[in-house]
Amino acid sequence: MINIVGAGLAGLSAAITAAQNGQECRLISKQPSERAQSVLAEGGINAALDTMGENDSPREHFQDTMRGGVYLADPNAVERLTKNAPEILLWLSRLGTGFNMQGDKLLLRKFGGQKKKRTAFAKSSTGKIIMTALIDEARKYEARGLIHRYPHHELCDLCIKNGRCSGLVISDIYSGKILPLGGAVILACGGLNGFFEGRTTGTTQNDGTAAVIALARGVEFADLEFIQYHPTTIGISGKRCLISEAARGEGGRLFARINGERVYFMEEKYPELGNLMPRDIVSRESYMIKNRADCDGVFLDMTSISEDVWSGKLSDLRKECIYYLSLDPAKEYIPVEPAIHYFMGGINTDIDHKTNIEGLYAAGECAAQYHGANRLGGNSMLGALYGGKTAALNIPHINEDIPELPDDKLNLTLSPDIEEETEKALYDGLGIVRNEKNILGSLERLEKLGDNTNARLAFAKAILKCALERRESRGAHFREDNPETKEIFKKTTIVKAERKNGEYITDISFRDIAEKTNENKA
Amino acid sequence: MKIRLDILRKKFNEDKQYTQSFEYEYSDAGATVAAALCDINKREPLLDINKAPSEPIRWECSCLQKKCGACAMLINGYPGLACDAKLSEYGDTISLAPLKKFPQIADLIVDRQSIFDSLKQIELWFNENAQPNEKRAQLIHEASRCLQCGCCLEVCPNFYADGDFKGMAAAVPLSRLVSEASETEKKRIFAEYEKHFYAGCGKSLSCRDICPAGIDTEYLMVNSNAAAVWKRKRR
Numbered sequence A: 001m002i003n004i005v006g007a008g009l010a011g012l013s014a015a016i017t018a019a020q021n022g023q024e025c026r027l028i029s030k031q032p033s034e035r036a037q038s039v040l041a042e043g044g045i046n047a048a049l050d051t052m053g054e055n056d057s058p059r060e061h062f063q064d065t066m067r068g069g070v071y072l073a074d075p076n077a078v079e080r081l082t083k084n085a086p087e088i089l090l091w092l093s094r095l096g097t098g099f100n101m102q103g104d105k106l107l108l109r110k111f112g113g114q115k116k117k118r119t120a121f122a123k124s125s126t127g128k129i130i131m132t133a134l135i136d137e138a139r140k141y142e143a144r145g146l147i148h149r150y151p152h153h154e155l156c157d158l159c160i161k162n163g164r165c166s167g168l169v170i171s172d173i174y175s176g177k178i179l180p181l182g183g184a185v186i187l188a189c190g191g192l193n194g195f196f197e198g199r200t201t202g203t204t205q206n207d208g209t210a211a212v213i214a215l216a217r218g219v220e221f222a223d224l225e226f227i228q229y230h231p232t233t234i235g236i237s238g239k240r241c242l243i244s245e246a247a248r249g250e251g252g253r254l255f256a257r258i259n260g261e262r263v264y265f266m267e268e269k270y271p272e273l274g275n276l277m278p279r280d281i282v283s284r285e286s287y288m289i290k291n292r293a294d295c296d297g298v299f300l301d302m303t304s305i306s307e308d309v310w311s312g313k314l315s316d317l318r319k320e321c322i323y324y325l326s327l328d329p330a331k332e333y334i335p336v337e338p339a340i341h342y343f344m345g346g347i348n349t350d351i352d353h354k355t356n357i358e359g360l361y362a363a364g365e366c367a368a369q370y371h372g373a374n375r376l377g378g379n380s381m382l383g384a385l386y387g388g389k390t391a392a393l394n395i396p397h398i399n400e401d402i403p404e405l406p407d408d409k410l411n412l413t414l415s416p417d418i419e420e421e422t423e424k425a426l427y428d429g430l431g432i433v434r435n436e437k438n439i440l441g442s443l444e445r446l447e448k449l450g451d452n453t454n455a456r457l458a459f460a461k462a463i464l465k466c467a468l469e470r471r472e473s474r475g476a477h478f479r480e481d482n483p484e485t486k487e488i489f490k491k492t493t494i495v496k497a498e499r500k501n502g503e504y505i506t507d508i509s510f511r512d513i514a515e516k517t518n519e520n521k522a
Numbered sequence B: 001m002k003i004r005l006d007i008l009r010k011k012f013n014e015d016k017q018y019t020q021s022f023e024y025e026y027s028d029a030g031a032t033v034a035a036a037l038c039d040i041n042k043r044e045p046l047l048d049i050n051k052a053p054s055e056p057i058r059w060e061c062s063c064l065q066k067k068c069g070a071c072a073m074l075i076n077g078y079p080g081l082a083c084d085a086k087l088s089e090y091g092d093t094i095s096l097a098p099l100k101k102f103p104q105i106a107d108l109i110v111d112r113q114s115i116f117d118s119l120k121q122i123e124l125w126f127n128e129n130a131q132p133n134e135k136r137a138q139l140i141h142e143a144s145r146c147l148q149c150g151c152c153l154e155v156c157p158n159f160y161a162d163g164d165f166k167g168m169a170a171a172v173p174l175s176r177l178v179s180e181a182s183e184t185e186k187k188r189i190f191a192e193y194e195k196h197f198y199a200g201c202g203k204s205l206s207c208r209d210i211c212p213a214g215i216d217t218e219y220l221m222v223n224s225n226a227a228a229v230w231k232r233k234r235r
């Protein structure tokens, strides 16, 4: 039996793969798949399908991904990802995913950090449309008794002893009933939004608790300092709402209003990729220019996009601007700001998605895989689908009815005011532009909250410590006190926690990036 | 601005429903019912309008932007999404209650499992490769957008849980299958559509007016009827 925690793209992909191989699995999620963050994905999914006559290749997809991630991603994993991407897309097509097409070929759009058109899409609701096809496919295996859904259940603990995972403990959110379940585990529980509530483009479901449990139980994490700010978001009630990169892919242009004039700052500074530079760079440039005393804000100019493109490719996005801002983007400029959008860091896994614990795998946004220091738009849905599949193919079969339960209980929650202070401190220390003073200041604020026995607080501190120790700038991690990218930091940040006398001690170290093996050399 | 929320509550495993009111102050003109519920639950201590201590209000949310269907509930008696309901449009009081066609678990949470069971029962999946087609792209897109929120079922005069008629929450995703099924698989899917939807639908289209995702259910229904029931060429 395989226990999969999370029913977004990564969890569904793992479950379907397992079921296709006749392997039974439990698909555990707080809410049904329809409510997972994956349904929010908008712009598209990457694969070098080369349907646009540009001579694209997986090799170039590999190079763009490695460069985008500023060489922190595992090249062997990225090689496999990019080679397998076309097949993943063809599989989605066979499931009837409603991609935009031209004849019988998938249309591809331009996306940030990539030199060729490589992003398949379904208007600006790509995640939803893919999820619908996958949910239907998973249902087939549910009916055959291979996928067992636990759709209102949350992870309470992982049963890890002596470096081996024998199962997990979940609780029924409706009734509060506790269920211990044996078998290997795949974590597919999404990003760390809950540490930045109201400040991200994601869902409230991904509150970070699953990650907190994993760290507290000895699972290794990596690269937590790399948090992607998306350059174009708008504030709506309770959260940040994304204006997809597709807006720029289809011709949208960013400008700053300076002394009443429009300055198209991205195009001026980066003539080749312009508005479609990787996100870390666009966000940083937007942030810097917005902070100038003579700047009246940054806007997205989509007024030159044609009616055909609006109706055929961006209709959802247009509706959203009208609904939330009462602005028609075809006629008016949209005020935008960067906001937290994606967590490159997460559970450390090898190329097969195995963690440092036997029988425990991780895939999707909760895992630190494929994206290095900065994720390219369109690569995370791909990474989630391919990662879930890879995990399911490699996970060993552990047939245990009853897991070996942990000896102690974890302290996983904070009271609302301490939670709020924790999140504020994180936000202050982990902005688009960082420095040692701010990070240390935030760490001190967390230290003041006392309680070293609280696992959530320990996790929050670990994120800040990663940002502190990486004394360089790379991808999404920009340190104004260390603005250059340093060769000695071309390494993975590794985080581990240990518990001594009930208190957590986290250890941060750096590990070399794998060399590209011959098998994976192009 | 200030608003009073009257919430129809129930504790887990108890039958008794009761109404409890909370006062909520807000300044953001776009503030929604969802934001109010989030904020009220963070209060320490959590007091109701009479300053009586209260348990957190149980409800479901996820995306906070009308895209996941989690937060469907009755708002002033009408089904809708809490994250789509702007407080400023409701004056100084608003009532919140759980959807009625599904069992209430606690407070505003209902168990919508019957929707998912229906989809399983009508075998809503492909056994063979789908046949995507550029010409039907618009329809397939529309048919893939259903949130499975249940609002349409709540207003549908013909739907009740566990009946043979599965309502629009099934017909929307089914119309994707109707449109994309291979020649050999078509028959099975058409039959499911006819039996579990067409035969029971009165075509009053209350579903279209209430759908918070704005799905054009009439467009999907007309197409699926033509293909599955009248056996016209699929568009």
Ligand SMILES: Cc1cc2nc3c(=O)[nH]c(=O)nc-3n(C[C@H](O)[C@H](O)[C@H](O)COP(=O)(O)OP(=O)(O)OC[C@H]3O[C@@H](n4cnc5c(N)ncnc54)[C@H](O)[C@@H]3O)c2cc1C
Pocket (backbone or CB within 6 Å): A005, A006, A007, A008, A009, A010, A011, A028, A029, A030, A031, A032, A033, A036, A037, A038, A039, A040, A041, A042, A043, A044, A045, A126, A127, A153, A154, A155, A188, A189, A190, A191, A201, A202, A203, A205, A206, A207, A208, A209, A210, A242, A341, A342, A363, A364, A365, A366, A377, A378, A379, A380, A381, A382, A384
């Ligand atoms: C607005 C937006 C737009 C995006 N656009 C794109 C795009 O265009 N292209 C792209 O490639 N990527 C995009 N992304 C990123 C991409 O959508 C996500 O990275 C990806 O979908 C993550 O999938 P996942 O399966 O890892 O996790 P999720 O879809 O987040 O699923 C997480 C699952 O874990 C469950 N879960 C969480 N915690 C627990 C717990 N404690 N116990 C039990 N279950 C739990 C949840 O219920 C859920 O089922 C976008 C993201 C956002 C927010």
Ligand code: SF4
Pocket (backbone or CB within 6 Å): B152, B155, B156, B157, B158, B159, B167, B168, B200, B201, B202, B203, B204, B205, B206, B207, B208
């Ligand atoms: S048209 Fe009327 S009967 Fe048919 S599904 Fe919609 S609300 Fe129900």
Ligand code: SF4
Pocket (backbone or CB within 6 Å): B069, B145, B146, B147, B148, B149, B150, B151, B152, B153, B168, B169, B172, B210, B211, B212, B213, B214, B215
């Ligand atoms: S058709 Fe509309 S109202 Fe009905 S379940 Fe789907 S999204 Fe909800």
Ligand code: FES
Pocket (backbone or CB within 6 Å): B034, B060, B061, B062, B063, B064, B065, B066, B067, B068, B069, B070, B071, B072, B081, B082, B083, B084
């Ligand atoms: S929270 Fe997703 S629709 Fe309201």
